[in-house]
Amino acid sequence: MRTSNCNKLLFLIYLTLIFMCSCAGNSTPPAISAPKKSASIAEIKKMSPMEDYIHRFREAVRQYWAFSSPLDEPMACTVDIDISPDGEIVSYKLIKSSGNRYFDNSALNAIVRTQRSGVRLPPPEPLPKGITIIFSLPKSTKP
Numbered sequence: 175m176r177t178s179n180c181n182k183l184l185f186l187i188y189l190t191l192i193f194m195c196s197c198a199g200n201s202t203p204p205a206i207s208a209p210k211k212s213a214s215i216a217e218i219k220k221m222s223p224m225e226d227y228i229h230r231f232r233e234a235v236r237q238y239w240a241f242s243s244p245l246d247e248p249m250a251c252t253v254d255i256d257i258s259p260d261g262e263i264v265s266y267k268l269i270k271s272s273g274n275r276y277f278d279n280s281a282l283n284a285i286v287r288t289q290r291s292g293v294r295l296p297p298p299e300p301l302p303k304g305i306t307i308i309f310s311l312p313k314s315t316k317p
Contacts, residue, residue: 223298231257232307234293239284241277241311249277250310255285259301261294269306281309 221229235255243249252270255263266285271278285307 235288238287241280255305261296263289
């Protein structure tokens with residue numbers, strides 16, 4: 175009796191699988207839509223190619239920047255960077271100090287880390303004379 179129930183169950187599963195396969199074979203495929211192109215930041219914010227390049231370059235450098243301060247004071251320094259036509263960082267210079275040498279050094283180290291990482295973003299034509307990055311640490315909003 176038990177074998178009979180198992181055979182019936184197996185037969186029912188078999189029929190279900192056959193039915194599912196035959197239905198899948200007869201179904202029409204869904205309409206294939208054109209692949210969606212993700213919008214670039216330039217398209218979203220209506221940036222020029224140069225503005226988009228500068229934005230991407232700044233983001234590449236900022237991912238290598240880290241600084242934390244126990245002081246609750248805003249700080250900012252400005253660094254000018256020269257880039258070769260193939261996107262290599264050629265030189266950099268601190269043009270405005272924050273007044274905190276550790277903060278300034280953290281910004282310069284971010285540029286060195288970017289340079290050593292091999293990140294190269296070839297700039298669009300015409301080549302920029304230099305890129306200026308402002309590293310800023312706003313005042314904390316701690317209660």
